[in-house]
Amino acid sequence: MPKLTRPLRSALYIPGSKPRALDKARTLPCDAILFDLEDAVSPDGKIAARETLAQALATGGYGARLKVIRINALDTAWGVDDARAAADMKPDAILLPKVGNPADLEALAELVGDIPLWAMMETPGAMLNAPAIAAHRQLQAMVMGTNDLAKDLQTRFRADRLPLATSLGLCLLAAKAHCCAIIDGVYNAFKDEDGLRAECDQGRDMGFDGKTLIHPAQLDIANTAFSPSDAEADLARRQIAAFEAAEAEGQGVAVVDGRIVENLHVATARETLAKLDAIAALNAE
Known part of the structure; x- marks a missing residue:
């Protein structure tokens, strides 16, 4: 299923x-x-x-x-x-x-x-x-x-x-x-x-x-x-941006707010933003 x-x-x-x-x-x-x-x-x-x-x-x-x-x-x-x-x-x-x-x-x-x-x-x-x-x-x-x-x-x-x-x-x-x-x-x-x-x-x-x-x-x-908070959404966006910038420089990790950001954190961040989009779409219907 x-x-x-x-x-x-x-x-x-x-x-x-x-x-x-x-x-x-x-x-x-x-x-x-x-x-x-x-x-x-x-x-x-x-x-x-x-x-x-x-x-x-x-x-x-x-x-x-x-x-x-x-x-x-x-x-x-x-x-x-x-x-x-x-x-x-x-x-x-x-x-x-x-x-x-x-x-x-x-x-x-x-x-x-x-x-x-x-x-x-x-x-x-x-x-x-x-x-x-x-x-x-x-x-x-x-x-x-x-x-x-x-x-x-x-x-x-x-x-x-x-x-x-x-x-x-x-x-x-x-x-x-x-x-x-x-x-x-x-x-x-x-x-x-x-x-x-x-x-x-x-x-x-x-x-x-x-x-x-x-x-x-x-x-x-x-x-x-059960909705991502504003703070969670903001962190997710910053994690994605920082990781993409690090990748562009050939790095495999980034640092946000003093914490390491790796692939798994970016995957979670993208899921957070996708959930926000899905909630917005549901509310619009």
Whole structure:
């Protein structure tokens, strides 16, 4: 599956059962919408939610936002029918919860054809099988399900997320090794801006591409945290210019702000500027 090159700073869960929320999502500054048929929909509303979501997607109006449908697990009463209905809606991707191994993705692929697949990484088994999951030919992105994972691991809450560090790291390694996008888990206290900002900064420092969100009020913080800052952009431009000047003089390294700049730093700098261009293009659509 080709690597996603577009921004994924913010991936907002929207209940597939709520027409007002589906309508509001058309105006929100999120990079991706995770249309949810799973946790956000009660058991007695799941069948109706498929039709509600299908009507919303058929109406359109979501612009350049990535449209991803999270279905119920295939071993539930709704999963298989969700998968078939989601495929008919022609989303950008289908998100499968409770992925434990590549066979789960293969079962979904048999139902939906060549639509890109995303995997919820939210069980201890998924952590141990992360490399094999990331290697699946149709997998485009991993999404951390930190609430379910914390429940299964029986962790205590810590603001630094130390109890989840091993799990987050295993999935990050697997995703990066197989060129998958990887999106961090939700922050539950949606009114706690400082806490959200700290967790977004932590996720960005670790290497996540973005953050899953449960409320529109969280969008600005996530978009800012996962965008290159003005200082980062300025440094990237100066690194590229200095290295190109050094190359023109037959040198293999340059010095910027007292630090060595080599090929690998220039590659990172170019990625930073390319991300800025991609964000600008997304905002213009």
